[in-house]
Amino acid sequence: MNHLLSFLVFLPLVAALVIILLPSGFRDRFKHIALGTSLIQFFVSVFIYLNFNNSAAFAGVNKESQFQFVEKMAWIRLDLGSIGKLEIDYLLGIDGFSMPFLVLSSLIMFVATLASWEIKANLKAFFALLLLLNTAVMGVFCALDFFLFYIFYELMLLPLYFLIGMWGGVRREYAAMKFFLYTLFGSVFMLLVIIGLYFSVLNPATGNHTFNMILMMDPGSYLGSSVFSSVAPQSLLGISARLLGFIVLFVAFAIKVPIVPLHTWLPDAHVEAPTPVSIILAGLLLKVGGYGILRICYSIFPDAAIQSAWWIGLIGVVSILYGALNALAQSDLKRLIAYSSVSHMGFVLLGIASGTAEGVSGAVLQMISHGGLSAMLFFLVGMLYNRVHDREIANFRGLALVMPQYTAFVVIAFFASLGLPGFSAFMAEAFSLIGAFTSQEVNGLLPRWMAICGSVGILLSAAYFLWTLQRMYFGQTRLKGGDKWLQQLKDVNTNEKFALVPLAILAVLLGIFPSLVFSKMNASVLAFIQLISG
Known part of the structure; x- marks a missing residue:
């Protein structure tokens, strides 16, 4: 069990290498190799879920013992002279926040691989890139060393760029480049903050600077004279260095969420991307953004997060309403679902910004x-498009x-x-709104009108989904393509x-038994609230 996370992360990479080395005569087997890999991952992730200790998850604040299935070894050691030694560890581990995403990722990858049956051209490159993306996503949810996290985070960009740009629709080059530039913009500035954090934190065991994210969450690990010290705050450009670092990291992850106004790459990418890539974009990439805000922005800069809570809540409300209103105006089914994702991810920001256990759990x-x-919706749209284009x-x-x-x-x-x-979304949105509504009494972070505005978003989502259902699926059959269609x-x-049955079961199970997720992350949520509340 000591190497389960490594197995989960690197199994797709091994499968990708196998596909690359196999001759083209085996092209019909590539999809079966990818499907078998995702199935193995799913069973391993379920095993991890069943063996996850609920009570031990994140027990205490800022300690390595908070995490389970931890794998740690020295990776890069380099003597930098007067600066000290460069210390980068291969450090993997999961807690109640990251563990559910492993199960979700393996399930979404299984569905995306089934959706890839529609791909006919250049199968070797497609499935090799798909498996490389699988490794990157799993790595992001497991990495506890910031340098390692950044590698996996950036690694997602390369396969997605080619998967959209080579197998996408008519405007695929434009969509791929737009996605690439948006993501790269956030990542470049993120790297600067990572370097600043590295020189601000010391590993007490070795006396060296470190990229260890667990130590970055501990105020006692910071040098008093460092740029990101919470003991003696410094300023950059007239703004607190810690607040500036939080803003930079938040923007980098918010691009992937995506929030308004950093969302414009999403509709274009979804419309032009092939179905399996749309499934991964909506099902996993957006979650990487939300996970990064929780794991890194809030956990490393809790003081700046509390300071920014009102603005983050406002951004969440704007995303909920703006995304819903845009979805209501769409004539393309795929674009409608893309804008609905912007709206629904706004509830994630609203719940996190509330700083309450209910809100964070709901998020x-x-x-x-x-x-x-979203994976189910994009799969259904892809089915329709494959039949009549x-x-x-x-x-x-x-x-x-x-x-x-x-x-x-x-x-x-x-x-x-x-x-x-x-259904699952009811429980999630209800808890997010409860957290936002009670925030004013619990910690004074969010006013109640934000929760009320968020509730309007639910009414708007009912409007565009029910209107679409009525227009497309009910009434007398009339099709533009006539008898041919x-x-x-x-x-x-x-x-x-x-592909569809497991996703439907998940929606019902989490709606009736939300404790399947809540019980696993409850200890982590309570420790997280303790961390950000000081």
């Missing part, structure tokens, strides 16, 4: 819930009569996404059911 559950639901809402009417099983899955995904009781619109096949 994490919202990320898990939205990961499964059209996504315009106005071109479809009465699909329930033509594809009844497909419509049943759409109804589940739409009702779950709009927050109907009994009727012949092409086949109902759900076996492979598609294998």
Whole structure:
């Protein structure tokens, strides 16, 4: 069990190398290798979930013992003379925040691999890049050394750029470049903060500067004269260095969430990306942004986070309302779902900004819930597009009569996404709003009007999902393609059911038994609240 996380992270990389080395005559086997890899990952992640000690998770503040399945070894040691020794560790570990994302990531990768059956061109490169992306995502959720985290974080950019740019739609080069530049902008400045943190923190065991994120969360590890010291705060450009560091890191992760106004890459990337990449973008990449805000921004700069809570809550509310209103105005089904993601991820920011146990728990559950639901929605849109190569809402009417099983899955995904009781999004959004509503009494961070405005977002999501359901799936069948489309619109096949059924089950299970997530992260949430409240 000591190397389970390494196995989980690097198994896809080994599979990618196998695919690269296999001759092209085995091209029909590439998808089976990728699918088998994701299945193994899923079973390993479930094993980790079942063996995760709920009570020990994050027990105490800022100690390595908070984390489980820890793997640590010296990785890079370099003598820098008067500066000291460069100390970079291979450090992996999980707590109640990161563990649920491992299960989610393996499930989403399984669904994305099944969706990749539509890919016909250059299969070797596609599946090798898909598996490389798998390694990067898993690594982000497991890394506890900031340098290692940054490597995995940046590694996600390369395969996504090529997966969109080579297998995407008509404007794929534009969408890929826009995504690349947005993400790179945040990452470059993040690197500067990482370097500043490195020279601010000392490892008490070795006396060297370190990238250890656990030590970065401990105010006692900072040098009193360092730029990010909380004991003797310094200023940069007239702003507190710690606040400036928090803002830079927040922007870097907020681009991936994405928040308004840093969201404009998302609709373009989703519309042009092939279905499996859209599934990963919405299901996992957006969650990396939310996870980074929790794990790094708030945990390393809790004082600056509290100072910025009102603004973060406001950004969350604006994202909820702006994303919902834009979704209501869309005519392309994929673009509608992309804007709905902007709205739903706004609840994550609102819950985190509340600084309450209910809000933070709701924010994490919202990320898990939205990961499964957005993957399901994009898979369903991809199924429709693969059959008739059209996504315009106005071109479809009465699909329930033509594809009844497909419509049943759409109804589940739409009702779950709009927050109907009994589904995961209801529990997630309810807890996020409860946290935001009680924040004024508990810690005075957020005014109640933010929770009320967030509630309006739920009404708007019901409007655009139900309106789309009524226009496309009910009534007398009318299709732009006529009889030709009727012949092409086949109902759900076996492979598609294998992808959709687990996602539907996840939406229902987390709606009825949210404790499946809450129980695993409760100790981590309480310690997190203790950390940011001082």
